[in-house]
Amino acid sequence: MASKAASRSLALVDTHTKNKALQGMAGALIEKKALIMKANLKDLKFAKSKKLSSALIDRLTLSSARVDAMARSLNEIAGLKDPIGDVIETIRRPNGLLIKKVRVPIGSILVIYESRPNVTSDCIGLCLKSGNSVILRGGREAINSNIAIFEVLNAEAKRCGIPDGAISIVRDTDRSIVWDLLKVSALIDLVIPRGGESLIREVTARSRIPVIKHYKGVCHTYVDASADLDMAGEICFNAKVQRPGVCNAMETLLVSEDIAKDFLPWMIDRFRHAGVQIRGCPKTRKIAGSVVRKAVESDWYKEYLDLILSVRVVRGVDEAITHIMKYGSYHSDAIDKFRAAKFLARVDSACVYVNASTRFTDGSEFGKGAEIGVSTDKIHARGPMGLEELTSYKYVIYGNGQVRR
Amino acid sequence: MASKAASRSLALVDTHTKNKALQGMAGALIEKKALIMKANLKDLKFAKSKKLSSALIDRLTLSSARVDAMARSLNEIAGLKDPIGDVIETIRRPNGLLIKKVRVPIGSILVIYESRPNVTSDCIGLCLKSGNSVILRGGREAINSNIAIFEVLNAEAKRCGIPDGAISIVRDTDRSIVWDLLKVSALIDLVIPRGGESLIREVTARSRIPVIKHYKGVCHTYVDASADLDMAGEICFNAKVQRPGVCNAMETLLVSEDIAKDFLPWMIDRFRHAGVQIRGCPKTRKIAGSVVRKAVESDWYKEYLDLILSVRVVRGVDEAITHIMKYGSYHSDAIDKFRAAKFLARVDSACVYVNASTRFTDGSEFGKGAEIGVSTDKIHARGPMGLEELTSYKYVIYGNGQVRR
Numbered sequence A, B: 001m002a003s004k005a006a007s008r009s010l011a012l013v014d015t016h017t018k019n020k021a022l023q024g025m026a027g028a029l030i031e032k033k034a035l036i037m038k039a040n041l042k043d044l045k046f047a048k049s050k051k052l053s054s055a056l057i058d059r060l061t062l063s064s065a066r067v068d069a070m071a072r073s074l075n076e077i078a079g080l081k082d083p084i085g086d087v088i089e090t091i092r093r094p095n096g097l098l099i100k101k102v103r104v105p106i107g108s109i110l111v112i113y114e115s116r117p118n119v120t121s122d123c124i125g126l127c128l129k130s131g132n133s134v135i136l137r138g139g140r141e142a143i144n145s146n147i148a149i150f151e152v153l154n155a156e157a158k159r160c161g162i163p164d165g166a167i168s169i170v171r172d173t174d175r176s177i178v179w180d181l182l183k184v185s186a187l188i189d190l191v192i193p194r195g196g197e198s199l200i201r202e203v204t205a206r207s208r209i210p211v212i213k214h215y216k217g218v219c220h221t222y223v224d225a226s227a228d229l230d231m232a233g234e235i236c237f238n239a240k241v242q243r244p245g246v247c248n249a250m251e252t253l254l255v256s257e258d259i260a261k262d263f264l265p266w267m268i269d270r271f272r273h274a275g276v277q278i279r280g281c282p283k284t285r286k287i288a289g290s291v292v293r294k295a296v297e298s299d300w301y302k303e304y305l306d307l308i309l310s311v312r313v314v315r316g317v318d319e320a321i322t323h324i325m326k327y328g329s330y331h332s333d334a335i336d337k338f339r340a341a342k343f344l345a346r347v348d349s350a351c352v353y354v355n356a357s358t359r360f361t362d363g364s365e366f367g368k369g370a371e372i373g374v375s376t377d378k379i380h381a382r383g384p385m386g387l388e389e390l391t392s393y394k395y396v397i398y399g400n401g402q403v404r405r
Helices: A002-010 A015-031 A033-049 A054-060 A064-079 A118-129 A140-159 A175-181 A197-206 A229-241 A260-273 A282-291 A297-301 A317-327 A341-346 B002-010 B015-031 B033-049 B054-060 B064-079 B118-129 B140-159 B175-181 B197-206 B229-241 B260-273 B282-291 B297-301 B317-327 B341-346
Strands: A087-092 A098-105 A108-112 A133-137 A167-169 A190-193 A219-223 A250-256 A277-280 A308-314 A332-336 A351-356 A373-375 A383-385 A391-402 B087-092 B098-105 B108-112 B133-137 B167-169 B190-193 B219-223 B250-256 B277-280 B308-314 B332-336 B351-356 B373-375 B383-385 B391-402
Touching: A002 A108, A002 A133, A015 A033, A015 A064, A015 A118, A015 A140, A033 A054, A033 A064, A033 A140, A054 A140, A064 A118, A108 A118, A118 A133, A118 A140, A118 A167, A133 A175, A140 A167, A190 A197, A219 A229, A219 A317, A229 A250, A229 A260, A229 A332, A229 A351, A229 B391, A250 A260, A250 A317, A260 A277, A260 A282, A260 A308, A277 A282, A282 A308, A297 A308, A297 A317, A308 A317, A317 A332, A317 A341, A341 A351, A391 B229, B002 B108, B002 B133, B015 B033, B015 B064, B015 B118, B015 B140, B033 B054, B033 B064, B033 B140, B054 B140, B064 B118, B108 B118, B118 B133, B118 B140, B118 B167, B133 B175, B140 B167, B190 B197, B219 B229, B219 B317, B229 B250, B229 B260, B229 B332, B229 B351, B250 B260, B250 B317, B260 B277, B260 B282, B260 B308, B277 B282, B282 B308, B297 B308, B297 B317, B308 B317, B317 B332, B317 B341, B341 B351
Parallel strands: A108 A133, A108 A190, A133 A167, A219 A250, A219 A332, A250 A308, A277 A308, A332 A351, A351 B391, A391 B351, B108 B133, B108 B190, B133 B167, B219 B250, B219 B332, B250 B308, B277 B308, B332 B351
Antiparallel strands: A087 A098, A098 A391, A373 A383, B087 B098, B098 B391, B373 B383
16 A cells, blocks of 8 residues: 555655645635535435434535635644654663654554544644544545545645655445455554444454544533532533533533532523433432433433433542443543542543533643544543644664663 | 452552562562472473473573562662653643643553563563553463462562552463453553564454554664774674574664675674674675575564574665665664764664664663563554553643633
């Protein structure tokens, strides 16, 4: 495959050339907008004929504003600092050796994703800037949109001096192609699957190549007895309602029994006015009454991605931690409390918050610029993955004749 | 399995307790030396009855001095800085959020290794200090020695307050047990295979858990036309002869054709006096004569781990780079030259040297203290893996009511 070979050349391309290409690609998206939207119409027509859900069709749709947003994102990536060549650490040894730990690209990255065609453009931008070749494998429902975006961006990238093969796309929508790709560890250095849990599990099971998973986010907020209840109310409302369809939205609210009677009635009322369906434990239902549906065991594991919330009254921070560690997905969890050390130490999630909304788990909110996703793994990268997380390093060692004794 | 649960508790154990345990464990090794050496005799008896090679039997043998060295190594690990809790990065956001990137243990680590029983003790020490539970799976030829070392260290660790289950060993030597373990991604966070290439390939192919590979080292030294030939001679001799049986020893010498006639005759003579067998390309044989055996294509891929050296005359740095990228294992490669920028940028190995021996690729030579191995992967850790490389991180975010707009 050309991708690996291209990654060797791309690793040596200077920052100025990469930025010029990204800006050119942003311009090309705007210039070729009509062509991209026409390809998108094909996908939408097919999706409607298959009677796909309106939520899916919404995610698939490329409006003029959405293409503009893709272009804006490429320009933003051009403006981010190039991580390649950064000296992460300098070690001077007593024998005179000078050891530099230098940031380098990973190589060739396979990204497997679903539905949203803007992911195509984001992944191309982030991989290009971090010096990695990218192989795109989007969902079959967006294949025409993805190919159109790829063609526009790849042509402009080549024109701007990016090596041939640095950006590629799998045109065949047959899933067996992916299973074959996952075996060629000599040609692909990393696989990033984004999307449904079952897809990610299958990719992980079949891959001989390292995988960084972006699983679901079953995010919790625990309101402790010591919490400022007004502040907790704002945080919980934001975490659930502001954008329920994303992985950093709250799915389960845990409340200390000491303040449950003071907090839950009005909080649940506020949620219900915003259209949130509540599924509660027996204590919650006792406090808030029949407006609350009964939560069943499987609800505690659920990533609703919708205006639905599980609510449980717990004895205190220990029971909250136990609940999160059992039912959570180690993505983002928050505590509203005056002192939070125990919670922050014991909850083994990528992001643990005190007195803030879980919705902040996001590359740009963390100051990283754009992100390729949120890793729920503990190997290599954890939490929001920006440009730096798409790099490896090498040791460059300068001597003047040192030999080992 | 108890290992994952124990890892949650071990992550919270303070540095003082871990260090006290490591020192106690070092003492216990000395105290129980006779018991350990007795168990080792069983393995040696079995190895001799199976007519295993003398090199393997040497690696298997635990002399009194080797047990002392194991104890010394545990004391050294006690003296290393504890990486857990380190704040790697602090980010202050305009909205007032304070984001700390904090070093945490990975969790539960399965180490799969062969022959040398001292690896058992080293892995226990490194994993304990970095707050990770460890599951040991040594080779069947060392099973009695490994269990004896484990029993001594585990008993002392428990006595010193290390959680039950933090250290465990697979007593069953049936390989199918390993294949089963590689599927339980919910209970093991990382697999580190060390040993033969075929074992590592099989582990990688079967694992659903992230793997950090420690493959072979086919290390090169390229002597450029601009090299100081006396210095190059010392470096090449050291890289090949000082300890040929290790992964950072040189296996292939590449020489610029411009200085081949000045360098090769006496260098090959020096190698031959040290007992090194030379396998050369046609040009090498033309220069150095019939003392050089003919190198065949497969020799360029070989990790001899022995007093054998492949030698090739190349046109210059470009051909040297092409050779290394085709036949090498991306472990450690060196150039002897006045200016080396192109070589250092283009050779995609974990460690690239200028004017120094490849033998320095080693945790303690890099100032990391002990190492669990040398990663040839580009994901998570690359090159020597010490304590820091056995960690992950989490983001701890402090707010005072921030919500997302």
